[in-house]
Amino acid sequence: MPLYVGLVHKDPESCYGISFPDAPGCFSAADDAADIFAMAQEALTLWLEGMVEDNLPIARPRKIEEIRHDPDWRESVADSVFAIGVNLSTVHKVAA
Secondary structure, eight states, X not given: OXXXXXXXXXXXXXXXXXXXXXXXXXXXXESSGGGHHHHHHHHHHHHHHHHHHTTOOOOOXXXXXXXXXXXXXXXXXHHOSEEEEEXXXXXXXXXX
């Protein structure tokens, strides 16, 4: 199963936040970096369930290399603390 890339960000005095370039509107946050993995999986699962329920098209997940070259996401990738890949059964950390 392809992995959905999640970009993790952290500003001073804030939680860790995650967004998914190929899952518009899907995001989550966690106080601790270790918790962002479970939160990412839960957020993406709920997003996909909503897309299926509403009979909306689901974007093909891209590889991190493709997202790095996307002008809409280039800066977000560069500013991320790290990126993870989510396949809805396990979460994998990938280089950002």
